[in-house]
Amino acid sequence: MTSIKFLGTGTVMGVPIWNCECDVCKSTDKKDKRYRSSLLVKINDKNIIIDFGQDFRNQLIENNIKKIDYAFLTHAHRDHCGGVENLATAENVIFMAPKDVLEEFNELQGSSKDWLITRNKTISIKEFRPFSINDIIIETVKLEHKKDWGVDVPCYGYIFKSNNFKFAYMSDFNKILEIEKLKNCDLIISDGNGLNNKGHRTCWNKW
Numbered sequence: 001m002t003s004i005k006f007l008g009t010g011t012v013m014g015v016p017i018w019n020c021e022c023d024v025c026k027s028t029d030k031k032d033k034r035y036r037s038s039l040l041v042k043i044n045d046k047n048i049i050i051d052f053g054q055d056f057r058n059q060l061i062e063n064n065i066k067k068i069d070y071a072f073l074t075h076a077h078r079d080h081c082g083g084v085e086n087l088a089t090a091e092n093v094i095f096m097a098p099k100d101v102l103e104e105f106n107e108l109q110g111s112s113k114d115w116l117i118t119r120n121k122t123i124s125i126k127e128f129r130p131f132s133i134n135d136i137i138i139e140t141v142k143l144e145h146k147k148d149w150g151v152d153v154p155c156y157g158y159i160f161k162s163n164n165f166k167f168a169y170m171s172d173f174n175k176i177l178e179i180e181k182l183k184n185c186d187l188i189i190s191d192g193n194g195l196n197n198k199g200h201r202t203c204w205n206k207w
Contacts, residue, residue: 002136002160003042004167004189007049007059008035012079014055035059036079037171039189041160043133048072050158050169056083072128073097074171075145075155076104084109088119096128098140100154128156136162141181143173159185 008014015034016025024032036053040063048070059065068090073081074097087093095116097105102125106113117123130139138160145155157170159181167187170176182188 002162002165004169005040005042005063007038007040007063008053008055010034010036010055012036012077039169039171040065041169043136043160046070046133050074051080051171052083052086053079054082056086060086067091068093071095072158073101073105074143074157075153076101076108077153077172078108080172081105081108084116087123088116090120090123092122093124095123095125098154098156099127101156102127104154136160139181141168141170142177143170144175144177145172146174 011017014036015032016027035055035058037051038053038056038059039050041048041050046069047065047067049068050072051074052071068087069092071087071093073095076097084095087095109115117125128140130137132138138158140156141159143155143157145153155173157168157173157176159166159168161167165187166185167189168182168185169189171189171191173191176182
């Protein structure tokens with residue numbers, strides 16, 4: 001049995017943004033209080049986290065998550081991996097990402113790149129390759145992140161498929177580079193940040 005839970009659907013600075021006076025950031029609607037992007041996928045007794053930004057500690061505590069089996073990373077930006085140190089208190093977690101994402105993650109971490117596995121010997125960090133949990137196959141779909149100052153950022157979504165259901169999770173991207181992999185998806189969870197109901201960019205874009 002598989003279930004999904006959104007732990008966060010916010011932008012790089014979350015919602016509301018500190019010191020912003022726009023209608024969204026001043027809203028009292030609880031739907032306008034959003035942590036940075038993170039998803040929990042449960043496959044029977046296995047918990048998979050996709051992305052773990054700066055809000056990850058609060059997301060774990062508020063959702064009473066006691067166990068993490070796998071942690072997948074979409075790309076190495078701090079709003080998606082800035083809470084990685086919280087994995088240090090998990091037992092036997094497997095941290096996985098495609099090779100180019102792991103390389104950029106290690107570069108981002110600098111001298112602290114080995115901190116996680118030094119702190120907790122039960123944690124393993126592996127290059128992502130398609131694998132299965134029970135009857136569910138998990139694979140990546142390559143995306144194009146919007147270029148940062150002309151630099152390409154390695155970025156991927158994750159696809160989960162069984163004999164009777166297939167869904168994809170893709171966050172923070174500009175273009176799908178392997179769109180054929182999404183054929184016959186029953187559910188696609190896709191980046192929609194930055195647009196209000198009039199089709200205009202919301203306040204985060206001014207930063």
